[in-house]
Amino acid sequence: MNGTTGTSPLVVVGDTLLDRDLVGTAERLAPDAPVPVLDDCSEHVRPGGAALAACLAARAGRAVTLVTALGTDPASLRVRGLLEAVMTVVALPLDGELPEKTRVLAGGRPMVRLDRGTGRAAAATDTARRAVSRAAALLVADYARGTADALRDELASRARRATLVWDPHPRGGPPVPGARLVTPTGAEARRFLGHDTEGGAELRATARMAEELVVRWRAAGVAVTLGPRGALLSNGDSPLLVPAAARYDGDACGAGDCFAATAAGLLGDGALPAEAVQGAVAAATRYVAEGGPRTAVREDVPEAPADAGDERDDGVRLARRVRAAGGTVVAAGGCFDLLHAGHVSMLQQARGIGDCLIVCLNSDASVRRRKGPGRPINPLADRIRVLRALQCVDAVVAFDEDTPENLVARLRPHVWVKGGDYSVEQMPEAAQLASWGGQAVLLPYVDGRSSTLLATRAAAARRPS
Incomplete structure (x- = not known):
């Protein structure tokens, strides 16, 4: 957010994952099979999915409430320990084990990803419904694990009176009508509409897709994120391209969460959609420049220094x-x-x-x-x-x-x-x-x-x- 500190509280609704990175160097092959050997391996664990978006909003200085499904399995307990130090957690019951996503990286490049855990939100709770119904600014980070579905009626009702940003997933449901902003990636927008247009006409095609999604989703605006090129904002009429000030080759995992969390916070502060998208592009660019998920969340959360607000x-x-x-x-x-x-x-x-x-x-x-x-x-x-x-x-x-x-x-x-x-x-x-x-x-x-x-x-x- 270009260095600003958030003021308005934000309620994040969505599915939490446990993200794990195994980081090392790969300079030789195993003697028993032609596969790389990862040397000097270290493990980095952080909340993922909606929980990462919530952590990024909290890191920007916002008071954050995360409504998400968590259980009593080891992954859920580990994530809960990371979250409760920096935000309020409203837990829905989890059916199964919390999904885990493990990336193996060598030289900063992902080599393979391992997924486990098929847990889904079992049901809404009265506490979760109250958190949504009282929210002035909402971010729905839908990772297709049931949290948004469990609270869909409350979200649809609240969208008429509050600022709601929806970060969709192709396997999840559509955003509720009345969302202030929906933030698909370019690839997600194509999949939602069944388009496959790429190449030289991609920007024009993206503008058309954004316009079509505004109508289909009955949203006030759609911001299609374009990675290092920025984002394209449409309210169904004239599109606005917001380019990134610079490009980085760093780890972009979680940049979309950073974009959505920043946009939701700025809109909650009273920014216009164009201002919110500009701030979100700048924040996501800076997130990648600073190391991406490697620096997004620390497993050992230190006490804030006395002059942390300076x-x-x-x-x-x-x-x-x-x-x-x-x-x-x-x-x-x-x-x-x-x-x-x-x-x-x-x-x-x-x-x-x-x-x-x-x-x-x-x-x-x-x-x-x-x-x-x-x-x-x-x-x-x-x-x-x-x-x-x-x-x-x-x-x-x-x-x-x-x-x-x-x-x-x-x-x-x-x-x-x-x-x-x-x-x-x-x-x-x-x-x-x-x-x-x-x-x-x-x-x-x-x-x-x-x-x-x-x-x-x-x-x-x-x-x-």
């Missing part, structure tokens, strides 16, 4: 994660008082240099000292919100000093970017970057664009002739 630490943690993954951290600084085409061009160029872009933003007091009385025109909260809405921006961090040197020392970016009429010699951060092997660079603004010039023109336009 957005400055969000930027520092993002920089640390990208560096640890071998990526390039880019940071840019400025006041960004009246965001204009020059700013956007510079920030887009900066994002293209590396794997994340963190904007260091002058506080109101800092801008006032630099620009004089009457500035900033837009207060800090508004400037942060506008910058975070840009897909090319991964985090925004404010600083109170005249220059961002203290903040830059904490971020330790590989590249520091400035735009406009500067020279590298005028940048106090240049020597600082060089001390850890980083580089300060200048990127051009679009000619004739500046916040000061825009403010001057606006003031002149208000004067009587």
Whole structure:
């Protein structure tokens, strides 16, 4: 969500799985059969399915209630232990054992997947019905294991009064009428409609499919997710393509859950569908960049640090994660008082240099000292919100000093970017970057664009002739 912290609670309804990754290296074949041998194998366990979507929403700072089927089998007990530390769990009875999905990965690439467990939700409960009936924002993550079916009447009734996002599964039932947003993948949309169109006409075909699904499902909107290309949003009329700001070759398992959870949360916060899809594309892109499911949920959930709500630490943690993954951290600084085409061009160029872009933003007091009385025109909260809405921006961090040197020392970016009429010699951060092997660079603004010039023109336009 571009670094924002969720505010409205979210109720997630759907089927939970236990996901297990066996990770190692495969550099030799077994002597008794021509199959790879996985060396230095380690196991990583996390909640999957609807539970992963719920965990991602909770990780973004939301109060989450998960309505799902869990039993007393070992997989259910292990998942419950992971979930109850970070959210409220409302359990439906489970008929059978919780489904488990095990991936074997070598060199970061899946080699084989093993599935076991055929458990399904047995029935709804009064507690689950109350959780749904009181929800202001709902995400249904339907993995075709019966939870959505058990609560279908309550979901259909609530869709008329609440914000409901439905993440469908081809083996599951259709979304209830009135869903605010339905989020199939491109492949799922084709299977739902029986289409097989691909290739050069795929985007046009996707738009037609989304339009048809809006009508078929009686949904307010359908967002077809397109993997690293972003998503296409349709309300049955003009489609909106929301491209991803960057592409990554990382593990995309769970990216769809991240997209749906983010979109549902933003819609619950009051965002427009286009804004929610833009935020969801940015969040899913960042999820893959940061390591995907490997970093989505920790089995040992630590206590939150005392300053966990400090957005400055969000930027520092993002920089640390990208560096640890071998990526390039880019940071840019400025006041960004009246965001204009020059700013956007510079920030887009900066994002293209590396794997994340963190904007260091002058506080109101800092801008006032630099620009004089009457500035900033837009207060800090508004400037942060506008910058975070840009897909090319991964985090925004404010600083109170005249220059961002203290903040830059904490971020330790590989590249520091400035735009406009500067020279590298005028940048106090240049020597600082060089001390850890980083580089300060200048990127051009679009000619004739500046916040000061825009403010001057606006003031002149208000004067009587």
